Amino acid sequence: VGVGLSDNFYEESCPEVESIVRAGVQSASLTDPTTPAALLRLMFHDCQVQGCDASILVNPDGVITKSSEMGSTKNFGIRKRELISLVKSAVEAVCPRRVSCADILVMAAHEAVAFSGGPRIIRLPLGRRDSINPPNAGLADASLPHADIGLDSTLQLFAKKGMTIEESVAILGAHTLGVTHCINLQSRLYSTQKSNATNQNPAFELSLKTRCPQLAGPTASKISFMQNDLTSVIFDNEYFVNLMRGRGLLNIDSDMAVDSRTRQFVEKFAEDQGNRGVVRRSCGALD
Ligand code: HEM
Ligand SMILES: [Ca+2]
Numbered sequence: 001v002g003v004g005l006s007d008n009f010y011e012e013s014c015p016e017v018e019s020i021v022r023a024g025v026q027s028a029s030l031t032d033p034t035t036p037a038a039l040l041r042l043m044f045h046d047c048q049v050q051g052c053d054a055s056i057l058v059n060p061d062g063v064i065t066k067s068s069e070m071g072s073t074k075n076f077g078i079r080k081r082e083l084i085s086l087v088k089s090a091v092e093a094v095c096p097r098r099v100s101c102a103d104i105l106v107m108a109a110h111e112a113v114a115f116s117g118g119p120r121i122i123r124l125p126l127g128r129r130d131s132i133n134p135p136n137a138g139l140a141d142a143s144l145p146h147a148d149i150g151l152d153s154t155l156q157l158f159a160k161k162g163m164t165i166e167e168s169v170a171i172l173g174a175h176t177l178g179v180t181h182c183i184n185l186q187s188r189l190y191s192t193q194k195s196n197a198t199n200q201n202p203a204f205e206l207s208l209k210t211r212c213p214q215l216a217g218p219t220a221s222k223i224s225f226m227q228n229d230l231t232s233v234i235f236d237n238e239y240f241v242n243l244m245r246g247r248g249l250l251n252i253d254s255d256m257a258v259d260s261r262t263r264q265f266v267e268k269f270a271e272d273q274g275n276r277g278v279v280r281r282s283c284g285a286l287d
């Protein structure tokens with residue numbers, strides 16, 4: 001637990017906050033099923049830049065400018081910042097100046113995972129404070145991983161946060177939700193000096209290339225996208241199953257399934273869906 005955080009931080013000051021956040025995330029997710037993916041990535045991109053302090057939400061002049069974190073190209077595709085502001089207004093109406101935007105953002109990501117079928121973790125330490133520093137696009141650029149990052153740098157990134165290799169593989173399971181736009185796949189698919197050990201299934205690579213042609217201009221490749229796994233609105237282990245089949249989208253996705261440090265965990269997560277029993281295709285048959 002981080003310094004100053006506790007499990008029951010708002011028990012006295014705003015007992016309603018959890019249900020307000022839950023209601024907000026649920027209703028937004030029913031209207032737009034891609035909401036949970038956006039919220040989960042939003043949390044990562046906030047926490048990665050000067051900690052979980054809602055710095056990604058700040059627009060110093062009321063609009064997105066080059067000085068806000070959204071000015072970094074690494075934040076391309078970040079969505080649903082306005083949903084956090086909306087939930088914050090609902091919370092302010094009940095408990096003014098008690099709950100930080102930073103906590104609302106983390107709670108929203110937690111609800112997003114639960115809404116899409118993932119675990120509702122029992123302990124969610126709260127008590128984060130909002131950033132007082134002006135946002136810094138340069139810092140966001142330097143702190144967020146590049147779409148083509150390799151496994152060594154990724155493991156280093158998470159080790160700096162005190163995470164083990166198994167935890168690092170697990171957190172990338174977040175890519176069970178959402179999409180990747182073609183612009184983030186261009187260099188992997190078409191770089192001339194790319195290594196051969198990319199562990200991508202050739203048929204899958206062909207389908208990616210068809211979906212994301214090399215000559216598509218920057219505008220088209222910011223519009224076209226691929227699902228991160230076959231069940232991109234469900235928080236399940238399909239992402240890891242895909243990796244074992246050579247269907248990883250990003251370098252890091254593919255590398256995890258072959259590298260000797262990470263492969264065992266990918267295998268374990270691909271096999272283990274959390275012992276939830278089976279879901280039959282038809283209710284009248286046993287297979
Ligand atoms: C080395 C680490 C990581 C890299 C290089 C990476 C890279 C990416 C890229 C390139 C995209 C596609 C964005 C787009 O084109 O729209 C993406 C999407 C996503 N990432 Fe990551 N990511 C990493 C770690 C994480 C972590 C730790 C989380 C959450 C805990 C996360 C959650 C997501 C989610 C949910 C999406 C889908 C977003 C949506 O559909 O709106 N990622 N990631
Ligand atoms: Ca931040």
Ligand SMILES: [Ca+2]
Nearest residue numbers: 176231234236
């Ligand atoms: Ca999925």
